[in-house]
Amino acid sequence: xxxxxxxxxxxxxxxxxxxxxxxxxxxxxxxxxxxxxxxxxxxxxxxxxxxxxxxxxxxxxxxxxxxxxxxxxxxxxxxxxxxxxxxxxxxxxxxxxxxxxxxxxxxxxxxxxxxxxxxxxxxxxxxxxxxxxxxxxxxxxxxxxxxxxxxxxxxxxxxxxxxxxxxxxxxxxxxxxxxxxxxxxxxxxxxxxxxxxxxxxxxxxxxxxxxxxxxx
Amino acid sequence: xxxxxxxxxxxxxxxxxxxxxxxxxxxxxxxxxxxxxxxxxxxxxxxxxxxxxxxxxxxxxxxxxxxxxxxxxxxxxxxxxxxxxxxxxxxxxxxxxxxxxxxxxxxxxxxxxxxxxxxxxxxxxxxxxxxxxxxxxxxxxxxxxxxxxxxxxxxxxxxxxxxxxxxxxxxxxxxxxxxxxxxxxxxxxxxxxxxxxxxxxxxxxxxxxxxxxxxxxxxxxxxxxxx
Amino acid sequence: xxxxxxxxxxxxxxxxxxxxxxxxxxxxxxxxxxxxxxxxxxxxxxxxxxxxxxxxxxxxxxxxxxxxxxxxxxxxxxxxxxxxxxxxxxxxxxxxxxxxxxxxxxxxxxxxxxxxxxxxxxxxxxxxxxxxxxxxxxxxxxxxxxxxxxxxxxxxxxxxxxxxxxxxxxxxxxxxxxxxxxxxxxxxxxxxxxxxxxxxxxxxxxxxxxxxxxxxxxxxxxxxxxxxxxxxxxxxxxxxxxxxxxxxx
Numbered sequence: 190x191x192x193x194x195x196x197x198x199x200x201x202x203x204x205x206x207x208x209x210x211x212x213x214x215x216x217x218x219x220x221x222x223x224x225x226x227x228x229x230x231x232x233x234x235x236x237x238x239x240x241x242x243x244x245x246x247x248x249x250x251x252x253x254x255x256x257x258x259x260x261x262x263x264x265x266x267x268x269x270x271x272x273x274x275x276x277x278x279x280x281x282x283x284x285x286x287x288x289x290x291x292x293x294x295x296x297x298x299x300x301x302x303x304x305x306x307x308x309x310x311x312x313x314x315x316x317x318x319x320x321x322x323x324x325x326x327x328x329x330x331x332x333x334x335x336x337x338x339x340x341x342x343x344x345x346x347x348x349x350x351x352x353x354x355x356x357x358x359x360x361x362x363x364x365x366x367x368x369x370x371x372x373x374x375x376x377x378x379x380x381x382x383x384x385x386x387x388x389x390x391x392x393x394x395x396x397x398x399x400x401x402x403x404x405x
Numbered sequence: 406x407x408x409x410x411x412x413x414x415x416x417x418x419x420x421x422x423x424x425x426x427x428x429x430x431x432x433x434x435x436x437x438x439x440x441x442x443x444x445x446x447x448x449x450x451x452x453x454x455x456x457x458x459x460x461x462x463x464x465x466x467x468x469x470x471x472x473x474x475x476x477x478x479x480x481x482x483x484x485x486x487x488x489x490x491x492x493x494x495x496x497x498x499x500x501x502x503x504x505x506x507x508x509x510x511x512x513x514x515x516x517x518x519x520x521x522x523x524x525x526x527x528x529x530x531x532x533x534x535x536x537x538x539x540x541x542x543x544x545x546x547x548x549x550x551x552x553x554x555x556x557x558x559x560x561x562x563x564x565x566x567x568x569x570x571x572x573x574x575x576x577x578x579x580x581x582x583x584x585x586x587x588x589x590x591x592x593x594x595x596x597x598x599x600x601x602x603x604x605x606x607x608x609x610x611x612x613x614x615x616x617x618x619x620x621x622x623x624x625x626x627x628x629x630x631x632x
Numbered sequence: 633x634x635x636x637x638x639x640x641x642x643x644x645x646x647x648x649x650x651x652x653x654x655x656x657x658x659x660x661x662x663x664x665x666x667x668x669x670x671x672x673x674x675x676x677x678x679x680x681x682x683x684x685x686x687x688x689x690x691x692x693x694x695x696x697x698x699x700x701x702x703x704x705x706x707x708x709x710x711x712x713x714x715x716x717x718x719x720x721x722x723x724x725x726x727x728x729x730x731x732x733x734x735x736x737x738x739x740x741x742x743x744x745x746x747x748x749x750x751x752x753x754x755x756x757x758x759x760x761x762x763x764x765x766x767x768x769x770x771x772x773x774x775x776x777x778x779x780x781x782x783x784x785x786x787x788x789x790x791x792x793x794x795x796x797x798x799x800x801x802x803x804x805x806x807x808x809x810x811x812x813x814x815x816x817x818x819x820x821x822x823x824x825x826x827x828x829x830x831x832x833x834x835x836x837x838x839x840x841x842x843x844x845x846x847x848x849x850x851x852x853x854x855x856x857x858x859x860x861x862x863x864x865x866x867x868x869x870x871x872x873x874x875x876x877x878x879x880x881x
Contacts, residue, residue: 211787212866249495250632270498271408279489285428286421297417298497298504300409322428338493558800562793566783576780576797579772580804583811590811590818599818611807622800629717629792630784 200225200272200346200377201246205255208238208245215241216398218255225345228368228378228391233398239381240278242398243350246379247275259346271300274344276352280331281338284324288315288334291323295338309337313363328355336367347371349380365390414499415507422511433515436473440520443469444527455532462531463541463592469527470520470545471552471585475577477516478556479570481508482627486564491627501627506620509557517549540595540605547608548588554612554619555580561626584608644723646863647872653860654876660853667846674839688752695745697843698738699763701851702770703805705735709777710802713795723859725791726866728798729781730858734851736774742767762816766809773801787866 199222207217216238223229231239244250246257248269257264259272282291292306310316313333315326323331332355339347352364368378368389380389409417426433447465448458485491494504524545528538559577563569591604642648675693682689712728715721746764747757758764777794784790867873 213869247496249492270496275492275496277489277492279487279492281489281493283421283425283484283490284488285425290421290424294417294421295493297409298414298494298499300498559797562780562797563783565789569783572779572783575772576776579769579776579808580800582769583804583807586811586815590815594818597818604814626793626796629789629796632789632792 199223199258200227200260201379202258202261203246203255204258206242206245206252206257207254208241208250209253210241217253219396219398221396223346223377223379225375225377226372228372228380228389228393230388230393230395231379231381231398232395233381237398239398240350243275243348243379243381244277247273247277247348249275272344273346273348274299274339274342275348275350276335276339277350278354280323280335282323282331282334285322287320287322288326288337289319291334292337292341296341299338299342301341301343304340306337306341309340312340312367313337314359329357329360332356333360333363336364340367345376347376347378347380349378351382352380353382408498411499411503414497415503418504418507419511422508423515426511426515433519436477436516437519437523439476440469440473440523441527443472444530447531459532459534460596462528462533463537463596464589465531466524466527466533466541467545467548467585467589467592470517470524470549471581473520474517474549474552474556475574475581476570477512478553478560478577479573481512481557481560482564486631491564491631495627495631501624502620505557505561505623505627506616509553509620509623512557513550513553517553521545521549534596537592537595540601541592543605544588544591544608547605547612548584551584551608551612551615552581554615555584558619558622558626561623562630564627564630584611587611644721646723646867646870647876649723649863650860650873650876653856653863657853657857657860660849660851660856664846664848664850664853667842667849671839671842671846674842679836679839685752688749691745691749693839693843695742695749696840697847698741698745699767700844701847702735702739702742702767705731705738705851706770706774706798706802706805709735709795710798713798716795717792717799722788722866723863725788725795726859726862727855728795729777729791730855730862732774732777732781732794732798734854734858736771736778738847739767739771739774743771760816762813765816766812769808769812770805773798773805777801 201223203219203221205218205220207219208215209217219242221229231242233239241250245252248264259269281295283294286294288310289306292309296306304312307316307319310319313336315330315333315337318326318330323334326334332352336352339349347368349364349368352368353361356364368380369391371378372391378389378391382388444465447461451457451461482491485494495501497504521542524542525538528541533541556577559580560573563573563576566572587604587608591601591608594601594604643652671693675690679690681687709728709731712724712731716724716728743764746761746767750759750761750764751757777798780797781790781794784793864873864877
């Protein structure tokens with residue numbers, strides 16, 4: 190983060206945001222905003238479009254309607270890439286590369302702003318696994334590696350899709366610690382969860398997506 | 406957050422891709438074996454008459470290299486799509502076209518260049534006249550990167566489809582045709598004593614265009630296919 | 633707003649297009665059949681036999697219009713694809729994908745009639761003539777677009793991917809054509825091509841132009857029919873679509 194945003198400028202602003210696939214609306218139109226230091230929890234049942242919403246906000250999908258502004262400016266890909274970090278269902282690591290090698294690659298193409306690679310690995314509890322190929326890490330450890338990548342990026346906006354999935358109690362506590370730390374530094378978090386078993390320890394607003402309409 | 410320089414990102418991408426190939430270096434030999442087997446099929450099917458084989462050698466060698474390159478295209482993006490690293494590349498502040506250009510470059514270097522290096526040996530199996538070998542090598546050196554670049558665009562279009570290997574081959578082959586015609590044709594022209602440099606220059610021009618346009622087209626195609 | 637532009641804009645709406653297509657499809661087919669009847673009559677009965685080729689040249693009156701259409705339809709398909717990809721207009725996606733099978737059929741007709749014409753000429757059903765070889769590659773390109781469109785489940789993503797492939801193909805088409813011509817000159821020397829139609833006497837060309845017109849009418853009818861069907865299928869959940877298709881609620 191270079192310059193801190195103006196105190197009352199929202200970090201993320203969505204106006205009339207909607208997405209349709211094959212003309213079936215997946216979600217929307219949505220209006221919401223996220224200020225620096227805030228966390229927004231997106232709730233909804235299966236098929237409500239939570240993952241799609243996050244992918245639209247990350248820039249992986251193009252919205253069918255509405256617009257998104259990041260730090261007051263309408264998004265283009267560069268802007269999105271530098272301002273937000275996305276954690277999806279796929280962990281995004283190469284199975285044949287070690288943890289350190291994976292993170293070094295991510296840092297090289299994403300640019301960094303957060304802690305060093307070894308510090309990030311230690312923070313997520315993978316110290317000692319620097320050279321372990323990602324193939325030999327468990328699903329939970331791969332998730333932790335992805336969280337380390339998130340920390341390394343140092344982006345103000347975190348888009349987390351089901352961050353608690355595949356994690357044990359320690360892992361859940363780790364995610365909560367990371368979210369707490371990020372929010373305390375002035376970053377924002379937008380996350381989805383089924384809500385049943387874990388929730389971030391910071392004040393959250395919620396955004397509920399209605400379930401997808403059943404086919405007519 | 407500082408955006409990385411293009412050079413640093415290219416170096417990291419190349420290092421990652423080279424490492425990945427090295428970790429699976431056994432697989433890297435497969436295209437070579439395939440080309441060797443294709444070449445061996447022809448004497449077995451047609452008889453080992455040296456004159457007949459020498460006549461068809463340039464074409465057979467070109468077809469063998471082309472088919473081997475075609476088969477390696479499927480793996481260009483597959484694992485990146487499956488583990489989500491293609492997504493991360495899409496989200497990087499560095500242009501996707503740039504990263505893809507490096508990716509295709511490493512792919513050519515590790516999958517197609519070995520084929521070209523082995524060609525003199527394969528040429529011996531088909532009794533290719535020695536004076537045609539330089540033209541053949543030149544045409545392959547210009548043509549195989551062109552095949553990799555064009556193949557990368559077509560592979561990008563099929564990136565979301567499961568079991569798309571055969572479809573990818575069918576889509577790519579008509580587009581490969583001019584490269585094959587000019588590549589093998591230059592050697593056939595040389596064999597007949599006709600001027601052959603024109604065909605090579607055309608391949609070179611195509612390569613120059615593809616170096617710029619193909620990564621951009623592949624990046625656009627990936628966005629379309631993943632949407 | 634300019635009334636023509638407004639009409640175009642409105643035409644992009646699926647129900648409006650459905651009504652438009654429903655009205656003009658019969659017109660296209662009827663006019664096509666009529667002109668085809670006139671053209672074929674002229675080609676088969678009115679025009680005298682060729683001095684060199686006898687009666688076998690008459691197939692040219694089908695072969696040449698089909699060949700021109702095969703190229704024209706590919707260009708049109710790429711044109712629609714460009715509009716669909718740049719401006720995200722759904723109707724152009726539908727039109728581009730509807731062009732593909734029609735173009736493929738024209739190409740197949742070109743190949744078949746070329747082969748039939750060639751039999752008396754060459755003695756074989758196939759000779760690697762540069763024009764026919766280019767048509768064969770064109771057929772592969774069409775089949776590739778159709779195949780890619782069929783392989784992706786999401787209809788809009790499929791149309792966009794296949795449209796992109798069509799654009800790549802149209803850019804490479806001149807290159808492919810040139811390479812096949814060069815290849816032919818390399819391997820067969822300077823053979824006299826027997827497909828020259830430019831040296832026909834004016835009295836013999838009128839059925840050709842009538843057939844060209846006929847294929848255009850037929851194409852319009854066929855395109856609108858296929859586009860209409862695809863449009864209805866995509867909008868199958870909507871009420872207007874059910875009413876238009878005559879489904880009882």
